[in-house]
Amino acid sequence: MKKLLLLAVFIVFTSTNIFSQAIPKQIDYQGVLKTSAGTIVPDGNYQLTFKIYNDPTGGTPLWSEAQTVAVANGIFSAHLGSITPITTVPFNRIHFLGITIGADPELSPRTLLTPSPYSFMAMNVMDNTVVKSLNSLKDDVNLVAGSNITITPSGNNLTISAAGGGGGTVTQVNTGAGLTGGPITTTGTISVANDGITTAMLQNNSVTSAKIVDGTVATADLGDNSITSAKILDGTIVSGDLANNSVTSAKIVDNTITSSDLSNNSVTSVKILDEPGIAEVRNETPFSIAGNTAMTTIATLSITIPAAGYIVLEGKSIAWFSGVTGQNELYMQIDETEGGTIVNPYWTKAGLQAYASTGQAFFPVSCQRTYTKSTGGTYTFYLEAMPVSSNVPGATTNLYITQFRAIYYPTAYGGVTSIKESSGGNDESISLIK
Template sequence: MRKICILTIIFLFAAAELFAGAKVISYQGQLSNPDGTPATDAVYPFEFLLYDQSSAGSILWAESTDLETNNGLFSHNIGSVNDLSTSLFSDNELVYLEVKVDGNSILPRVLLSAAPYAFSAGNLDVRQNGLPSISTQENGVFTIFDTLGEAYIKMQNLPADSAVMLPDSAINADEILDEPGINYSVDINLVTLTTGEMTDLTDFTMTIPDNGYILLYGKCYLLLSGTTGANSAVVQIDETEGGSTAFPYYQIAGLSGYVNSGTNYFPIMVTRVYYKQKGTYTFRLEGKANHSLPAQAQSWDHILTGIYIPTAYSEVQAIVADPTGFSDSEQLNDAQNRGTVYKVDLRELEIKDKLIELLDQ
């Protein structure tokens, strides 16, 4: 009698064949001699038996077939000769495979893992217990039904937004991590600027679902007229109503003299970034005249855009008058003597908030 053993066993679950209706387990191995060399290539009689115990026990299922080896290697789809019943796996908590080659049992038996138990998924129906049921279809559609038999969640072989269908309101904005958002405000009114406090040009209130960055862009036109002398104005983005200029986030437009007192147009574009904790904030595009009458400064076509970004991937530099709370700040020398300012990285605030969240867990 030939003495052989299985040197290598590989189990592969043929999921594609399962969806097509064939319930098989792909089994591959290598026959070897006692000294470890591959068994002589030939056609060998194989038996595949499923038991309910690791030794002794009852035979649950069996099939026999002849397999040809190549350098000792062989493969077989278990269930291709005798059908594997879905109940075999659903009714038995543990199922063990024993292989016989030329009448010799290859021991120990092998415990089949979770893969074969997926056979029962196609017939899973537990609506009587108040749980959803599941079905699979040949075209790759996987559907979970609610207790009324209506499709609840559907995964289907379609592109883009149609790939997965969820119930209405299954996810709300606050539950989505790393979800950016946008606010956009437009005011086309002509606004006359004064030399006192900043005048609001347009604003919006923005609620962010978690800590993160708010990137702001502002745009408008300045209309300067009324004098041949100096005339200019300043525009910026800020949180505080009124107040003065915030270096270096403002933009100045104008000239020291004009050929006549007619209207001159100057386009303005400003930007600013904040780091904010979860909550509600108001931002404004605002402007101020730099010269008194007869010089006149007006603005129009105001647009303010705010984009919430939940995290940073590199430096987020900012200029602040007070570096308190930042461990690493760089004092800057302002050539125009507009005050002492410091350059900081707003990511420090993000990191501190994340550490606090971890400590609170």
């Protein structure tokens, strides 16, 4: 079995009334099975072993259970404790769940059990002992009626009543700070005086926006740095509100700067996207490829580009044939991998099927290839050649005065395509990019 991964697990503790009834000590567990390549595993039944530990690694399991679970579209569900009741885990501290898939090693890291399973601890709360104390009194607590108080039990209710008696007569009500209408000796109305509520009377955070009259908050009422962007109405900031040098590039929406926004002579060469770069090698030493059965490197070229873009390569040489009057030809191509055979459609062929003599014959040969690169970096390319496999034995096949050039163009210059004429005489567009 391929190595499996477990993703996106959810743990839900299921229980009923924790008082006076048996608690089904089970944990609902759901997850997704994927292969190590990240693909969903095939539907079917899988053997899963679940273990609960005190520790995130190592240790001895407090509880263990093996289940065969059905997996559909990678998703499975399991009721932990449905086979082996979870009676050996006290759930009075942090616990961890370990999972093993088939014969694979236990998955790492273990899953930290969230508080829900710890409701198992409620099992220790017995009937009639939920209230542990009342005003520091424990065990049997008696309600005693005081003076003029009557306690009347009725079923599960206790009615506490106060009898009449005692008291006095209010002869005068005075008004304090912020109030008006007093003193009152018979009847009257006490109300809040105009401007009677002072700052000291207001609790912190007690005044909401609904209590502030619209248009009455002045500059002096605002603390320094108290206004955030969320408090500013969209489209109301004008040029006069901005300090010099206050707008950074991060605040400018991409592609919104136009020619009219730029002052004359404001753009320097360093502000222009990277210009084309070039690298080239040259070798005038003759290079023999006679008898070779795979592509042979005749020039190697590396170019470092600053960002994504196109690398246009061109290789040129002079093919030098001699020694036979029969077939003597060669292939030449540009590749990022040395050796191998010809790569369609990037090879070029030079030479003849037959020669007038065994003397020397020379042919110019060249090939081109364009690559696209999504990131900057250093890239290496090879100009390669090999003789045609059907060449006449004894043929001499050489290359000399070899030139290999690479030119880099940023992607901002646009895409690269070519037009070729098809066998039917119609033009068609083909990509030159690898």
